[in-house]
Amino acid sequence: MTDVSRRNLIKGAGLIAGGALPSFAGAIPAPSRPDAPGADDAVVQWGRGADGQRKADLGNGLYRNPIVSGDHADPTILKDGDDYYMTFSSFDSYPGLVIWRSTDLVNWAPVGPALHQNLGTIWAVDLVKHDGRYFIYIPADPKGEGWSIFVIWADDIRGPWSEPIDLKISGCIDPGHVVGEDGRRYLFTNGIRKIRLTKDGLATDGQLEKAYDPWRYPDDWIVENFAPEGPKLLRRNGWFYLVTAIGGTAGPVTGHMVIAARSRSVHGPWEHCPRNPLVRTQSTSEPWWSRGHATLVEGPAGDWWMVYHGYENGMRTLGRQTLLEPIQWTADGWFEALGGDLSQALPKPAGGRVSASAPGLTDDFSDDRFGVQWSFHAPRKGEAQRATYEPGALRVTASGISPADSSPLTCLVGDRRYEAEISLALEGDAEAGLILFYNHKAFVGLGFTPKALKLYEYAEELPWARIEHEKRSMRLRIGNDENVVTYHYSFDDGKSWTRHGTRMEVSGMHHNVFGGFLALRLGIYVAGNGSARLRDFRYRC
Missing domain, CATH: 2.60.120.200 (Jelly Rolls)
Structure with missing residues (x-):
């Protein structure tokens, strides 16, 4: 994003030099960008929710990242009518795969856990809806004998959810579901590979095969490793868009990044986005590190957004937190990210109703809060x-x-x-x-x-x-x-x-x-x- 476009976005939010900024008692200022002009470095504080927890919604039409604070890595987001649902990697925590709901993409509240059976460590799932039924595709290694992909399903997002079904896709993680131009269902995985599913989505119907050779960054870039993973797919205006993470999800802060490709067919050939990488942390001075693993989602008013994760500068102990960045579609049919380094407050998505935010953590143990807290x-x-x-x-x-x-x-x-x-x-x-x-x-x-x-x-x-x-x-x-x-x-x-x-x-x-x-x-x-x-x-x- 250019300095001019970033400045225009901030100006649209009313955050120009000399403008009044919202103030919230007890909030913690963001790290500033020493390399940016002073007019672009106004410190914007977080809102405060239950228990004084920081809150993305500033209450004045603006929000500040993260939209879900704390360890909510590998977000997978689903637009379902006027509602949005999201879940994250739950790793070794059970009950797991807590589903969150929002109507404005900024305020999120937990609905409840979808997974109760211990499958071991859970990474980078995909939450989808197909023919009125909800599915979560889950990479797991419950017996310590190698990764596979499992699936659970429900007719109501609140559950009950089925017991896990092993799809027996050996050695794969990071599933991404898509319906092809042929009407068939597919899972893409790390690699980037794909496999066809049966009509009900509960078994495979073909062989795992190579799908895409991801764009390569210059050899002198400082990354953790190549690691093509986290494929998320979207069909729009006759194109399939494949959004992928590369560069490694931890390690050097400059490693993780977001790239994209597109094709007229789910089977390819895939064309690299000329703007790759679309998101990448450039230096340790930025407020968010190791940004990647993105999904595109349409906002309530038809504008578009990117949801991904990142580490907060100096606070890796909080884990990878969930970030929301505006994007815009360009005349050439591609898209670009508009949020810059996300140190500023940004305008909230238009058209959404304000929904509930996360409840406080204080607990008198009068209610069962397992799987939610x-x-x-x-x-x-x-x-x-x-x-x-x-x-x-x-x-x-x-x-x-x-x-x-x-x-x-x-x-x-x-x-x-x-x-x-x-x-x-x-x-x-x-x-x-x-x-x-x-x-x-x-x-x-x-x-x-x-x-x-x-x-x-x-x-x-x-x-x-x-x-x-x-x-x-x-x-x-x-x-x-x-x-x-x-x-x-x-x-x-x-x-x-x-x-x-x-x-x-x-x-x-x-x-x-x-x-x-x-x-x-x-x-x-x-x-x-x-x-x-x-x-x-x-x-x-």
């Missing part, structure tokens, strides 16, 4: 039975002997600064605690037994930091201020607090260090023998 990480068979709702509390039976081998209850966060606290009461010879959890090799936090308060640093307990006591209940608090973590504990249910003497810095707890493409989540673990009663979870920014 809470999920178990890498649960074993029957893990869901560990949790039982009681009046005003959630009882969780112990798993493992410490956070290093338990299946913690986790909660995604999307704020750069926050505090969370909870009351825990032990029964039997249990240990429980409040942690920040990436995976079993990377976590920090406080835990306690009836005899001692424990401190975990980078997946190991620090024995010298133990504090002896004789209590079976405790209230714990974690504060995370842009990856600097502070702990407090209370023996009188929060009436008085003691700050723990150790603080930690956790900016390295992300994929480029520990793998897995995950994020640093709030976690509650219960280990040992017995159970713990969880009460009065509070979250604030």
